[in-house]
Amino acid sequence: MPERITLLDLYPDELAQDIKKRGYPPFRAKQLFGWLHKGARFDEMTNLPNALLRDLKESAIDQSAEIVETQVSYVDGTEKYLFSLPDNNRVEGVLMRYKHGATVCISTQVGCRMGCAFCASTLEGCVRNLTAGEMLSQVLAVNRLLGDGRISNIVLMGSGEPLDNYDEVVRFLRLVSLPEGMGISPRHISVSTCGLVPEMRRLAEEKLPITLSVSLHAPSDEVRLQIMPIAKRYPIEDVMAACRYWVETTGRRVIFEYALIDGINADLLHARALAKLLRGLQCHVNLIPLNDVPERNLRGVSRPKAERFQKALEELHISTTIRREMGDDIQGACGQLRRSYLNSPDGEQEERLEDSR
Known part of the structure; x- marks a missing residue:
């Protein structure tokens, strides 16, 4: 049996070609595109012919991410989602509400x-x-939950390294910003990377005015190698050169993510070294109070210590903020909810089924 096509993967012209092959005029593709980008399922597409819908149900996928578990923070209202994909794999997402959206x-x-x-x-x-x-x-599923509200910003910081999936990520960025779709401006989208240097340079040339967030987490290769294996392939000197290229090419600053890890990268000497590294670069440092990772025996720092680190950077003229802690009581850190699922009886059974196929 042929593999079903994921319709949300397609640009409008590609969808029009698919619908034409099925024997229907171009306006049906526009109708279908509109429904899909509202997060609709086939059964909700009331203005499409029944014959076309039957054909699509047999050979295509409408929405490929379904929310199967939700956790809500009692502290700040942050919502964490576990999505099921057509092949029964699981990924996660987070909804954060701010005053601005x-x-x-x-x-x-x-x-x-x-x-x-x-x-x-x-x-x-x-x-x-x-x-x-x-x-x-994933975006559409969460957007539907908001009712009269609407997703205003997207960050690609969940499971996975976005630039390790470069072509599909760029396709997503273009699809989600189409005016006939969700119409979310690239200026409201952030893409995170641990520092894949060739892809950072390539992304700078895509003419997409997104925000680039670089997971730096250390001011030197010596420290970075302790926590980020990618530093073996791309030393900090190369990462910083790619960041300068980003600023020169796009005219947009770089956001540096810096998780404060007790005993590793959070002392004042690290702050001073970081300020020296970033001097003269159009950038902002986002300090992150680490969510503890018991499997790696890593702990975050106290709020006063984070504030001392921030003050040291500001005194050396580096723009910085301490990220608001959200979802700490609902496994808010990247990958924790999916890992809990995999370690559950349901997840272990599903993993065995996948291994046997």
């Missing part, structure tokens, strides 16, 4: 192969890349 954080891979010590999503490695449509379907 709603931000959704989505996954780009099932698992991750980067091996960062502070990240739970990498503990089982990378199972596979997500398609652009699977990323888009």
Whole structure:
């Protein structure tokens, strides 16, 4: 039996070609595109012919990410979602509400192969890349939950390294910003990377005015190698050169993510070294109070220590904020909810089924 096509993977012209092959005029493709990008399922598409819908149900997928578990923080209202994909793999997402709007954080891979010590999503490695449509379907599923509200910002910081799935991520960025679709401006989208240098340079040339967030987490290779294996392939000097290229090419600053890890990278000497590294670069540092990762015996720092680190950077003229802690009581860190599922009886049974196929 032929593999079913994921319709959300397609640009409007590609969808029009698919519908033409099925024997229907172009306006049906426009109708279908509109429904799909509202998060609708086939049964809701009331203005499409029944024959076309029957054909699509047999050979295509409408929404490829279905919410199967939700956790809500009693502290701040953050919502954590576990999505099921058509092949029964699981990924996760987070909805964060701010005064300026709603931000959704989505996954780009099932698992991750980067091996960062502070990240739970990498503990089982990378199972596979997500398609652009699977990323888009996560956003649409959460957007439907908001009712009269609307997703205003997207961050690609869930499970996976976005630039390790480069082509599908760029396709997603273009699809989600189409005016006939969700119409979310690239300026309201952030893409995170642990520092894949060639892809950072390539992304700078895509003419997409997104925000680039670089997971730096250390001011030197010596420290970075303790927590980020990618530093063996791309030393900090190369990462910083790519960041300068980003600023020169796009005219947009770089956001540096810096998780404060007790006993590793959070002393004042690290702050001073970081300020020296970033001097003269158009950037902002986002300090992250680490969610504890018991599997790696890593702990975050106290709020006063984080504030001392921030003050040291500001005194050396580095723009910085301490990220608001959200979802700490609901396994808010990357990969924790999926890992809990995999360690549950249901997850273990499903993993055995997958291994036997």
